[in-house]
Amino acid sequence: MNYDTNKLAELLFPDVTGTVAELEEKYPERNLKEGARVTRFAPSPTGYLHIGGLFGALVDVLTARATGGVAYLRVEDTDKKREIDDGVSAIINGFNSFSIDFDEGVTGFNTEKGDYGPYTQSQRAEIYHIVAKELVQKGLAYPCFCTADELSQIRSEQEKGDALIWGYFGKWAKCRDLSLEEIEKNIQEGKPYVLRFRSDGQEDKRISFDDIIRGKIEMPENIIDEVLLKSDGIPTYHFAHACDDHFMRTTHVIRGEEWISSVPKHIALFKACGFKVPKYAHTPQVMKIDEEDGTKRKLSKRKDPEAAVSYFVEEGFPKESLIEYLLTLLNSNFEDWRRANPKADAFSFPFNLKKMSPSGCLFDLVKLNDVSKNVISVMNAEDVYSYIAEWAKKYDEDFFNVFTADPEKSKAMVNIDRESPKPRKDIAKWSEVKEYFSYMFDEFYAPAFELPENIQKEDAKAILESYLKVYSTEDDKDVWFSKIKDLCEPLGFTPNVKEYKKNPELFKGHVGDVSTVIRLAVTSRKNTPDLCSIMSLLGKEKIEARINNVLKSL
Ligand code: GLU
Numbered sequence: 001m002n003y004d005t006n007k008l009a010e011l012l013f014p015d016v017t018g019t020v021a022e023l024e025e026k027y028p029e030r031n032l033k034e035g036a037r038v039t040r041f042a043p044s045p046t047g048y049l050h051i052g053g054l055f056g057a058l059v060d061v062l063t064a065r066a067t068g069g070v071a072y073l074r075v076e077d078t079d080k081k082r083e084i085d086d087g088v089s090a091i092i093n094g095f096n097s098f099s100i101d102f103d104e105g106v107t108g109f110n111t112e113k114g115d116y117g118p119y120t121q122s123q124r125a126e127i128y129h130i131v132a133k134e135l136v137q138k139g140l141a142y143p144c145f146c147t148a149d150e151l152s153q154i155r156s157e158q159e160k161g162d163a164l165i166w167g168y169f170g171k172w173a174k175c176r177d178l179s180l181e182e183i184e185k186n187i188q189e190g191k192p193y194v195l196r197f198r199s200d201g202q203e204d205k206r207i208s209f210d211d212i213i214r215g216k217i218e219m220p221e222n223i224i225d226e227v228l229l230k231s232d233g234i235p236t237y238h239f240a241h242a243c244d245d246h247f248m249r250t251t252h253v254i255r256g257e258e259w260i261s262s263v264p265k266h267i268a269l270f271k272a273c274g275f276k277v278p279k280y281a282h283t284p285q286v287m288k289i290d291e292e293d294g295t296k297r298k299l300s301k302r303k304d305p306e307a308a309v310s311y312f313v314e315e316g317f318p319k320e321s322l323i324e325y326l327l328t329l330l331n332s333n334f335e336d337w338r339r340a341n342p343k344a345d346a347f348s349f350p351f352n353l354k355k356m357s358p359s360g361c362l363f364d365l366v367k368l369n370d371v372s373k374n375v376i377s378v379m380n381a382e383d384v385y386s387y388i389a390e391w392a393k394k395y396d397e398d399f400f401n402v403f404t405a406d407p408e409k410s411k412a413m414v415n416i417d418r419e420s421p422k423p424r425k426d427i428a429k430w431s432e433v434k435e436y437f438s439y440m441f442d443e444f445y446a447p448a449f450e451l452p453e454n455i456q457k458e459d460a461k462a463i464l465e466s467y468l469k470v471y472s473t474e475d476d477k478d479v480w481f482s483k484i485k486d487l488c489e490p491l492g493f494t495p496n497v498k499e500y501k502k503n504p505e506l507f508k509g510h511v512g513d514v515s516t517v518i519r520l521a522v523t524s525r526k527n528t529p530d531l532c533s534i535m536s537l538l539g540k541e542k543i544e545a546r547i548n549n550v551l552k553s554l
Contacts, residue, residue: 003180005139013133027247036069038251044076045087049094049309052286062351073105075120094309098319116248128235140272143193144175167224195229212281214358222264246275257282287360316391316430321372329361369428377423381415391430399434416529439523448524461554463517473540480532521550
């Protein structure tokens, strides 16, 4: 171009007086120890938090924690089309539910913390305009007045021709060579324009960068004159990324793999602006196996309820479980670490980006359930009680009222087979508790006595009748069990399981069958936690009534 670029800069940005040098001073390099990483999670406020978002944010926070760095939350709200009212709250609530704590950034509706803000892109117009103005001054940006029609015309010509790349570049970039007079005239006429990057990339050149997760990646250099500011002055993602990650002093840009193809553009922009290019790590997608056709696919907001983080809150998965499970997906050495540090806070795991697999990771609800059962099994009864009450209060009021009516009884109930070296692993989420313990509450108990095939009616009757005669609420576990053993022989069963296995033809069954009949009569279940504890919580009246009811039905 053969005009004074300063003149153009004044023409385009008459009100911008700040300078990049001032911004550099206002947002200085962070004073962190050697090796500390500054990461960010940068969602668009689309009104819900995707499980992939939680996954990504976890990577950001763990990376910062493991290096003594900073993780911050930036809201990228420049794409008004994708935005919904109060979309930020859904994201913040999602993070709060899972104790994802950012050191800096947006903390709520119109609130934030940290010295590198504002952390919401729509409040950063001044910064983008200062940087854009300097790019114009340096001859690295220009206004483009092409209309939507003209752009689609270019596109269709490119599609017809044999161009390898489509976009605004080279001979297609008509506005690149407008004279200052032409630009002035267009502006006087009120023609809308965008600000474009003046790329000096060459079609035959390649660039490479080291992706921390994927290693060296080589790609053609960027040659496109990308839009920096849209006609309303709002930056594109690409330009905002360069400005924000520079002035927020991000050292490691960790983001979804869908951005890999944009890296050449981003490197070109960072360089043009005179900014140091950050390190990149592109994380894999969170995938699942499709129930219908067995293929691996992205979790979809439309098809998969578990795509939204709120699903896990509503289902009552403890936050610890989901975090624990995501960590197993993030680093394959997490499980070894967990075995060596069974009680450690998951966030103290020495996470390593380099150990992340670049291929899509499979989100498997069945595995999450298993992990969650483990996590819940080692919680103490007091915590389990509070978690259940908190969940039920919000999602199942009937259950809440019954469950919290007698807190001591409910705590004792959830403590059965808990707080022991080998706790029972049977509850994966709080929404299961009502059904799981339904026999503990008359309000939810629906008796359904069904004998196992190997036990005859008369025998069941005899077992229950004999048991009622010896049953006492005073019995501790040992007495309780010895009474059941004592029932066996007179009724043709054996107290000795081994003996039964040796000579099954000699007996009607063994002590396990006898206790099963009692268990069924009292709970309508073949499997429960420790029956003696259940019976002592239910109390004499209920036990006798339930057994008598079954006897009547036999
Ligand atoms: N706002 C972008 C998105 O939601 C974030 C990409 C990035 O982390 O740089 O996809």
